Amino acid sequence: MxxxxxxxxxxxxxxxxxxxxxxxxxxxxxxxxxxxxxxxxxxxxxxxxxxxxxxxxxxxxxxxxxxxxxxxxxxxxxxxxxxTAKRPKVIVMVSKFDHAMLHLLYQIRVGWMDAEVVAIVSNHTDSQRTAEHEGIPYHHWPVNKENKAEQEEKLLKLVKETGADLVVLARYMQVLSDSLSKRLFGKIINIHHSFLPSFKGAKPYHQAHARGVKMIGATAHYVTPDLDEGPIIEQDAERVSHALSADDFVARGRDIESRVLARAVKYHLENRVMIVGNKTIVFTP
CATH class of the missing domain: 3.30.70.260 (ACT domain)
Structure with missing residues (x-):
């Protein structure tokens, strides 16, 4: 031994x-x-x-x-x-944009991040082929106003059944209920495609482009009932100019989002993050 x-x-x-x-x-x-x-x-x-x-x-x-x-x-x-010998278990939730999820899977595959993805959950079928290729159980759960509560109960059941330590929203484009956010507080990390606290909600890159910003970024944070206002774990930014379109902002943002989310998940899984009210203490390596 x-x-x-x-x-x-x-x-x-x-x-x-x-x-x-x-x-x-x-x-x-x-x-x-x-x-x-x-x-x-x-x-x-x-x-x-x-x-x-x-x-x-x-x-x-x-x-x-x-x-x-x-x-x-x-x-x-x-x-x-x-x-640390106990390998953390992770559930990844994704919608149609899969770049952040693919980056997580790659970093786990090459050993930079020590984790086991025990399930991929999506409200679309776009990532099913990826899950099958990786040998990860895939759960296609469409969400609407009528079944939202039922789908969230299924998620809680999945967390319990798999023993998941963390749920990662890798561009999962659904707002979680206050109840779910409270029940899994400190165990759900979201990647927001903006440098919070600016440009919350939908289409933040388009909001940033309309304001003529000179830097765009991404923010990984814990999920709370207050939309996009949970304790921030990691952020990064990149300079942009007036010559770029809103679509250019989106394209550059994909790379930032992937890197920021991966670092935040790694810090959490290595027990480097301590939540203090609405802030975090992060002991980076």
Whole structure:
């Protein structure tokens, strides 16, 4: 058996001795710190920490958790400990534009992202051939006003049946209900084809073109009941000019969307993202 890699994330009110208390417990059973990131929010006095723990053979996740429990209690921490050997499971939802989904599948295939896509869900049939080629179960669920609630219940059932850790909206062009957004809060990531908070809703590239912007971008964020206003995980942008058409904006945007969504999903799956109200702390590698 090889050493085990666990990831600890925690937050609490800042005070002296937090890092020392955690690392002392880890050192007691011979663990090595493979990676460490921390942040102190001076405005709220909140402290955030992410540590990748290389534990010796035979040291289980449960034993690490038991060792850390007294420290977690003493500092009143919100803490999460995960085993990186457990491959995260993902459900991808897509409509007709499949570029962001294809980029995700490629990054998983080449090993840049460690995940298993357990299902592709769509309100169209356009991506069915891709799913069959990849050996991924495909669920074609058309959505209208009459069956929306029923289709969302099917999604919740699918999440439970597959054990999915994350739902990715890879240009899934349907607005999720408030109920579903609340029930899966922190477990649904959307890619919005605009640099939020500007140009929300439909056809943001056309909105941007009409305003004569000099930069376009994309935003990956967690889904909340407030449309396109969830905690932002990742963004990127690219310069454009007056010489480009709205269709040119769309074409350039596809590349940005694909890259931004892939990075956001990777950060989430590697437990690098901590949600704080309507913002996030992201410990990028």
């Amino acid at each position: 090889a050493d085990s890699l666990y990831v600890l994330t925690l937050s609490c009110a800042d005070k002296p001795g937090i890092v020392a208390a955690v690392t002392t417990e880890l050192a007691d059973f011979g663990a090595n710190i493979a990676e460490s990131d921390q942040f102190w929010d001076r405005v709220t006095n909140q402290f955030f920490l992410r540590i990748a723990i290389l534990a010796p053979e035979g040291v289980t996740l449960e034993s690490v958790q038991r060792a850390l429990d007294p420290v977690i209690s003493r500092f009143d921490m919100k803490a999460k400990l995960v085993d």
